[in-house]
Amino acid sequence: MSYEKYNKKVKNISNSIKENEKLITTNRKGHNYRDLKFKKNQTRIDTSNLTNILDVNDNFIDCESAVTIGKVNRSTISRKKIIPSLPEGDNFTVGGCLAGLGLGSSSYIHGFFNDNVIDFDVVLGNGEIIKNVSKTQNSDLYYGIAGTYGTMGIITRVKTKLISCEKYVKVNYLHYNSFESFYEDLKQRISDKNDDFIEAFANKKNDYTIVAANFVADVNPNDISIIKDKDILKQRHMCVYAQIAKKKKYSYLRLLDYLERYSYSAFWGHYLYTPYKTRDFVYAGLMYSLMSRNILDSSPGHGKYNISKYFHAANHIVGDYTRDEYVLATDIGVPLSKLKDAMNLADEMTETYPRWICPIIDNHHPDKIFCTRKTELCNDNIIFDMGIYGIKNTNIKSKKINQAFEKFSFKHGLFKGFFSTCYFTYEDFWNQFDKEKYESIRKKYHAQNNFMNIYDKINYRNKVKKNDLRSKLFTFFGKKYLKQINNNKDTLIR
Ligand SMILES: Cc1cc2nc3c(=O)[nH]c(=O)nc-3n(C[C@H](O)[C@H](O)[C@H](O)COP(=O)(O)OP(=O)(O)OC[C@H]3O[C@@H](n4cnc5c(N)ncnc54)[C@H](O)[C@@H]3O)c2cc1C
Numbered sequence: 244m245s246y247e248k249y250n251k252k253v254k255n256i257s258n259s260i261k262e263n264e265k266l267i268t269t270n271r272k273g274h275n276y277r278d279l280k281f282k283k284n285q286t287r288i289d290t291s292n293l294t295n296i297l298d299v300n301d302n303f304i305d306c307e308s309a310v311t312i313g314k315v316n317r318s319t320i321s322r323k324k325i326i327p328s329l330p331e332g333d334n335f336t337v338g339g340c341l342a343g344l345g346l347g348s349s350s351y352i353h354g355f356f357n358d359n360v361i362d363f364d365v366v367l368g369n370g371e372i373i374k375n376v377s378k379t380q381n382s383d384l385y386y387g388i389a390g391t392y393g394t395m396g397i398i399t400r401v402k403t404k405l406i407s408c409e410k411y412v413k414v415n416y417l418h419y420n421s422f423e424s425f426y427e428d429l430k431q432r433i434s435d436k437n438d439d440f441i442e443a444f445a446n447k448k449n450d451y452t453i454v455a456a457n458f459v460a461d462v463n464p465n466d467i468s469i470i471k472d473k474d475i476l477k478q479r480h481m482c483v484y485a486q487i488a489k490k491k492k493y494s495y496l497r498l499l500d501y502l503e504r505y506s507y508s509a510f511w512g513h514y515l516y517t518p519y520k521t522r523d524f525v526y527a528g529l530m531y532s533l534m535s536r537n538i539l540d541s542s543p544g545h546g547k548y549n550i551s552k553y554f555h556a557a558n559h560i561v562g563d564y565t566r567d568e569y570v571l572a573t574d575i576g577v578p579l580s581k582l583k584d585a586m587n588l589a590d591e592m593t594e595t596y597p598r599w600i601c602p603i604i605d606n607h608h609p610d611k612i613f614c615t616r617k618t619e620l621c622n623d624n625i626i627f628d629m630g631i632y633g634i635k636n637t638n639i640k641s642k643k644i645n646q647a648f649e650k651f652s653f654k655h656g657l658f659k660g661f662f663s664t665c666y667f668t669y670e671d672f673w674n675q676f677d678k679e680k681y682e683s684i685r686k687k688y689h690a691q692n693n694f695m696n697i698y699d700k701i702n703y704r705n706k707v708k709k710n711d712l713r714s715k716l717f718t719f720f721g722k723k724y725l726k727q728i729n730n731n732k733d734t735l736i737r
Pocket of ligand 1: 272342
């Protein structure tokens with residue numbers, strides 16, 4: 244794919260923006276939990292044809308902005324290279340990970356996805372094309388764009404650095420029955436930096452697992468848990484959470500399968516949405532095996548549609564505030580030293596287990612606006628993304644729960660993930676983030692009158708009440724089903 248064709252596509256986007264008089268947004272549905280009805284009244288810029296890899300070598304990969312992480316991995320791993328900080332969803336795009344937030348189990352060494360971007364191109368709200376935005380060229384935009392959720396411009400190209408890897412990983416599962424022993428080991432492993440990937444799980448009170456994965460060059464094929472994409476009865480081995488439940492000590496995976504370990508189940512999602520005796524075979528096995536590879540996979544030459552397993556389901560339930568009252572999907576920013584407090588708060592508000600605990604190094608830079616900590620409130624440069632994805636086991640309203648999490652994160656100089664349902668007050672939000680800097684960059688780069696303001700875009704919109712058929716069906720069938728799951732909590736994941 245040539246840069247020439249790419250330049251033509253960018254020119255087309257620029258021309259359509261020049262003629263436009265309304266607010267601008269992308270046409271992506273993406274992965275977030277707010278309602279997207281606002282898009283109907285805005286000019287939707289089609290980024291769906293920006294799906295080509297422009298260049299790849301041992302040092303970097305240069306992609307059009309709608310290239311998926313799955314496609315990136317398939318073109319770099321064969322060279323024994325990966326993007327240093329990869330999010331867990333293989334159908335997230337490089338543009339979405341830069342404009343939104345991207346992090347994963349290698350983030351404790353390599354920071355956020357945006358920390359590893361070399362340069363990018365963006366079409367501004369007046370149609371002007373700015374190329375090669377980098378640490379040294381338009382650096383205010385380079386640092387400022389991360390986490391602005393499409394409110395700065397249309398990103399059309401993202402070049403990211405690559406690091407060396409091997410084609411397999413050994414995944415170690417370290418089990419603990421007290422918070423204290425788990426937390427001490429977790430801190431030690433984070434500071435030792437001997438693992439290539441670290442994440443952890445609170446399975447229930449006094450039941451924790453650290454999952455530490457390391458590259459291995461060669462593995463006996465019989466030891467690899469899953470060896471090909473469509474192996475019907477083996478999909479469940481991809482699910483790290485199934486291994487944790489079985490209290491496994493270790494397993495071997497292809498690196499690609501490790502990186503896509505949640506794509507088959509969006510964390511432990513399929514344990515929540517399918518009856519638990521048949522779920523592994525019907526959902527993770529049969530369903531994917533029967534689907535055409537062309538639909539599921541994003542490999543070059545296949546993967547025309549890249550409908551990515553459970554994350555596909557995840558983006559179908561966006562903006563369903565009814566569902567929020569039964570199932571939570573929210574990520575809280577927690578400083579290293581405050582994990583116990585965050586666990587206590589989550590116990591008090593939700594009693595939801597399991598929880599995902601993903602350490603990230605926060606490479607603070609004064610020009611970052613959203614994707615960093617407030618250093619006067621958070622001394623720790625290691626922070627956690629604590630993900631609460633599961634059934635709400637208390638009667639506390641989802642709004643109250645989310646607000647408690649938002650206040651907790653802000654109080655400690657961090658923030659709750661913007662992709663979840665957000666109830667930030669205007670004061671709290673702009674007390675945490677630098678409004679003046681955000682507005683001055685928006686003014687300078689012609690975003691101010693052309694793209695929605697971030698606070699308005701990500702926050703819960705009172706006027707919208709989701710009450711469509713999907714939502715009604717979910718409430719009708721879902722309530723009873725979730726109750727049944729709740730009653731079987733202890734035996735659920737086996
Ligand atoms: C179930 C679930 C699990 C998740 N798990 C993780 C996880 O493990 N790790 C992680 O890092 N994140 C996770 N997320 C959050 C998700 O990664 C981020 O929201 C990410 O930005 C999604 O990428 P995307 O390409 O789908 O972006 P989108 O959702 O499409 O976009 C994110 C934002 O960026 C804007 N945007 C997208 N493309 C462009 C562009 N070309 N130019 C300008 N703006 C653009 C959009 O308008 C939107 O506001 C999860 C989300 C969900 C719903």
